[in-house]
Amino acid sequence: xxxxxxxxxxxxxxxxxxxxxxxxxxxxxxxxxxxxxxxxxxxxxxxxxxxxxxxxxxxxxxxxxxxxxxxxxxxxxxxxxxxxxxxxxxxxxxxxxxxxxxxxxxxxxxxxxxxxxxxxxxxxxxxxxxxxxxxxxxxxxxxxxxxxxxxxxxxxxxxxxxxxxxxxxxxxxxxxxxxxxxxxxxxxxxxxxxxxxxxxxxxxxxxxxxxxxxxxxxxxxxxxxxxxxxxxxxxxxxxxxxxxxxxxxxxxxx
Amino acid sequence: xxxxxxxxxxxxxxxxxxxxxxxxxxxxxxxxxxxxxxxxxxxxxxxxxxxxxxxxxxxxxxxxxxxxxxxxxxxxxxxxxxxxxxxxxxxxxxxxxxxxxxxxxxxxxxxxxxxxxxxxxxxxxxxxxxxxxxxxxxxxxxxxxxxxxxxxxxxxxxxxxxxxxxxxxxxxxxxxxxxxxxxxxxxxxxxxxxxxxxxxxxxxxxxxxxxxxxxxxxxxxxxxxxxxxxxxxxxxxxxxxxxxxxxxxxxxxxx
Numbered sequence: 001x002x003x004x005x006x007x008x009x010x011x012x013x014x015x016x017x018x019x020x021x022x023x024x025x026x027x028x029x030x031x032x033x034x035x036x037x038x039x040x041x042x043x044x045x046x047x048x049x050x051x052x053x054x055x056x057x058x059x060x061x062x063x064x065x066x067x068x069x070x071x072x073x074x075x076x077x078x079x080x081x082x083x084x085x086x087x088x089x090x091x092x093x094x095x096x097x098x099x100x101x102x103x104x105x106x107x108x109x110x111x112x113x114x115x116x117x118x119x120x121x122x123x124x125x126x127x128x129x130x131x132x133x134x135x136x137x138x139x140x141x142x143x144x145x146x147x148x149x150x151x152x153x154x155x156x157x158x159x160x161x162x163x164x165x166x167x168x169x170x171x172x173x174x175x176x177x178x179x180x181x182x183x184x185x186x187x188x189x190x191x192x193x194x195x196x197x198x199x200x201x202x203x204x205x206x207x208x209x210x211x212x213x214x215x216x217x218x219x220x221x222x223x224x225x226x227x228x229x230x231x232x233x234x235x236x237x238x239x240x241x242x243x244x245x246x247x248x249x250x251x252x253x254x
Numbered sequence: 255x256x257x258x259x260x261x262x263x264x265x266x267x268x269x270x271x272x273x274x275x276x277x278x279x280x281x282x283x284x285x286x287x288x289x290x291x292x293x294x295x296x297x298x299x300x301x302x303x304x305x306x307x308x309x310x311x312x313x314x315x316x317x318x319x320x321x322x323x324x325x326x327x328x329x330x331x332x333x334x335x336x337x338x339x340x341x342x343x344x345x346x347x348x349x350x351x352x353x354x355x356x357x358x359x360x361x362x363x364x365x366x367x368x369x370x371x372x373x374x375x376x377x378x379x380x381x382x383x384x385x386x387x388x389x390x391x392x393x394x395x396x397x398x399x400x401x402x403x404x405x406x407x408x409x410x411x412x413x414x415x416x417x418x419x420x421x422x423x424x425x426x427x428x429x430x431x432x433x434x435x436x437x438x439x440x441x442x443x444x445x446x447x448x449x450x451x452x453x454x455x456x457x458x459x460x461x462x463x464x465x466x467x468x469x470x471x472x473x474x475x476x477x478x479x480x481x482x483x484x485x486x487x488x489x490x491x492x493x494x495x496x497x498x499x500x501x502x503x504x505x506x507x508x509x
Contacts, residue, residue, distance in 0.1 A: 006361045014349050017388075085345035089404075092309040092339040094331055095362050 003099035004106070007090075011107030014077065015114075021073050025115050028176070029066040030122055033058065036185055037126055047190050055128040060211035061184020062123070063116055064204055067148050068176040070115050071155040072169035074108035078159030079168040082249070101156065101246060108152040109145065116144060136214045143214075146231040147207060151175065153238025160245040184208045203230035255323050257412050257443040258285035258308065262317035265303055277303050279467030280317065285445055285460075287411075290438050292458035293447045299464045301447035302342060305416045308445070309339040322411050338405035342416045344397045348390040352381050352400050355389060356407060363408040375403040379433065395426025399433055406442075413437070415446040419453060431456055 015021065036044075041054040048057060081087050081104075090100050120128070132140070154171060162168035179185070181195065182204035188196050199205055206226035213220045263281040266274050277300040285291040295301045306312040307319055310330040318325060324332040346355050353372050360368035376385045379399045389397060398418065405413055418434065419427040434457050437444055448454050454461045455475055462472040471478055494502075 003362060006358065010347065010350065010358055013354070017349055085341040085343045086347065088306075088309075088311055088341050089339060089345040090362070091311055092334060092337065093359075093362060094334040 001099075003095040004102045007099055007103030008106045011077070011103055012110065015107060015111045022111060022115055022118075025066070025069045025073065025111075026118060028069050029062050029119055032065065033062045033119070033123065033126070040185075044186055047187055053127065053129065055123055055126050056130070056215065057212070058185050059120075059123050059128055060208040060215070061179040061182065061204070062119060063144060063211065064147065064184070064207060065176055065179050066115050066119050067112050067144065067151055068172055068178070070112040071108060071148070071151045071175075072172040073111070074104060074152055075155040075159035075162065075168040075171070076165055077107075078104055078156060079162050079165055082160070083165075097246075101242070104159075105149070105152050105156065108155065109148050112148045112152075113141075113145075116141075130215045131217045132215050133217065136217060139214045139220075140211055143207065143210060143227060143231065146228070146235065150231050150235035150238060153235060153242045156242040157238065157245050160242065160249045178202065178204050179208070182208055203227075203234070206230060255287075256284045256320075257287045257289070257322060258283075258291075258445060259320040260284070260304070260308070260317070261319075263304070263307065263314055263319055264316040265300070265307065265312070265314055277467060278314075281464070281467070281469055283462050283469055283472055285443060287443055288438075288441050289460060290434070290444045290446070290458045292454035292461045293445065293464055294449070294451065294454045294461055295447070295464035296449060300467060301464055302416055304464070305339070305414050305445070305447060308333075309337055309414055310334055311339075336410060337412045337414065338407075338410040340401050340405045340413070340415045340418065342420065344401040346389050346397055346401050346404065349388060351386050351388055352376065352392070352396075353385040355400060356404055359404045359407045365408050371407060375406060379403045393426065394422050395429040398422060398426065398430050402430070402433055402437075406437075410442070412443045412445065415444060417447055417449065420449070427453075 036058050037055055044054060045052070048054070087100060091097065130137075154175075155169075158171040159168050182188070182199050182202060184204060188199045188205065191199055206223050207230065209223045210220050210227040212218075213223065261282045263278050264276075265278040266276045269275045281300075281304065283291075293301050293304065303312065307314050308321055308326060310326050310333050313327065318327075320326070321333045322336040324336065326333050347358070350358065353376060356372040356375055357368045360371045365371050372385075373382075376382045379402070381396065381400060381403065384392060384396060389400065392400065402415070402418070405415075415434065419430050422430065431453070434444065434446070438459075446457065458475075460472070460474050461478055462469050463478075464470075471481060
C-alpha cells in the first residue's frame with residue numbers, strides 16, 4: 001500500500017507537469033459538444049421535443065467520450081515506463097509488483113476526474129442545468145468512476161501488450177466513437193433497424209440513459225442495473241486479462 | 255561467501271515459428287565480494303539475460319544462481335534487498351528532476367532521511383547544480399550518472415551495470431568510467447557487462463568472456479592476455495581518414 005502511494009505521487013507529478021495531456025484529452029469532447037449543440041442541436045429538436053434542453057440531453061454521452069479519450073494516456077504512460085526500463089528497475093527492487101500497476105490505475109482515475117469536472121463546467125457555460133440532488137450527483141460520479149476504472153483496465157492491457165507508443169492508444173478510438181451509435185445524441189428510434197438493435201444493446205446506451213435520468217431527477221428504473229452490470233463486467237474482465245498480460249509481458253516471479 | 259555464484263545456468267527463448275533459441279548453455283562463474291567483474295561478449299551473447307536472471311527479472315530454465323547467498327529463484331525478495339540494477343537504457347524518470355528521481359527510489363527502499371541521501375549522492379556524482387532541473391534537459395553522461403546514483407540508494411551489496419556506456423559519446427563514456435572506478439573504492443561488488451575489451455580492461459579486476467552460451471575464458475587481465483597470440487609488429491600504409499581530409503581542407507580554407 002505504502003509503495004502504491006509513493007508511485008501514485010510520481011504519476012500525479014507527471015499529470016500536473018504536463019497539463020497539455022489534459023488539454024489534448026479535452027479538445028475532442030469539447031468540440032463535439034459545441035458542434036452537436038450549436039450545429040445539429042436545432043435539427044435534433046424535431047425528434048426529441050421542443051422543450052428538451054439539448055445541452056442536458058447530450059452531456060452524458062460527452063462525459064463518456066471524455067473518459068474514452070482520457071484513458072489513452074494511461075496506456076501511453078505504461079508503455080513508456082516499460083520501454084524505458086523503469087518497470088525493470090522497480091521490479092528488481094523489494095516492492096510489490098501490484099503497486100507498480102495500481103499506481104497507474106489510480107492516477108488515471110484522478111486525471112479523468114479532473115477532465116470530467118472541466119467538461120461539466122464548459123457545459124454549464126453553454127446552458128446545462130440540473131435539478132439533481134446531491135445524492136443523484138454522487139450516483140452520477142459513482143457510475144463515471146466505475147466506467148473509468150473499467151476502461152482503465154482496458155488501457156492497462158493495451159499499454160502492456162503494445163509494440164509501439166502509437167499502437168498503445170489505438171484501442172481507445174472505437175471506444176470514443178461508441179457514443180455516436182447509442183442514445184447519447186439522438187433517440188435510438190430514429191435509427192435504421194439493425195443499427196437501432198445494436199445501439200439499444202450496447203453498454204453506452206444504458207449508462208447514458210442512467211446518467212440522464214439521474215441528472216434530470218427522474219426514476220432510473222431498470223437501466224441502472226444494466227449500466228452497473230456493464231461497468232462491473234468490463235472492469236472485472238479487464239482486470240483479469242490485465243493481470244494475465246502483466247505476467248505474460250514480464251516473465252518474472254510475480 | 256561469494257557475492258555472486260552461478261552454476262550450470264541455462265536459458266532458452268521461444269523464437270518465431272516454434273524455434274528455440276538456446277542463449278545460455280550452462281554458464282558457471284563466481285564473483286568475490288568487493289570485486290569489479292566484467293562480463294564481455296558480443297551483441298546477443300546473452301549478457302543481459304544473465305543480468306536479468308541475477309536481478310530476479312527472469313527465471314532460469316536450469317542451474318542455480320545465488321546473490322549474497324540467496325537463491326534468485328527461491329528467495330527473490332531477499333535478493334532484491336541486496337542488489338540494484340542499472341539496465342541497458344537509463345531507467346530514469348525524465349519528467350521528474352534529478353533530486354526527485356533519487357528521493358523516489360529512497361522512499362521506495364524505505365531509507366531514512368531521503369532528502370539527505372539525495373543531497374549526498376547528487377554531490378558525489380557532480381549533479382548538485384543540475385539537481386532541480388528536469389532530467390530531459392540532461393546530457394547522456396549526466397543521465398547515466400544519475401542512473402548509477404539511483405542504484406546506490408540504500409547501499410546495496412551488489413550492483414549490476416548492464417552495458418553502462420553503450421550509446422554514449424566518448425566524453426560521456428570517460429565520465430561514466432570515472433564514476434565506476436570510484437565505486438570500487440567503496441567496497442561494493444560490481445558486475446558489469448560490455449561489448450568493449452577496452453572498457454573491461456579499464457574498469458575491472460576480472461574479466462569473463464561469454465561466447466556461444468558458455469564462459470570460454472575467465473581471469474584477471476594479465477592471465478587473459480597470455481591466451482591471446484603474441485604481439486606482432488607490422489608495417490601498414492595509412493590512408494588519410496575522411497576526418498583528416500576534412501580538417502586539412504578546412505584549415506587551408508581558413509588561411
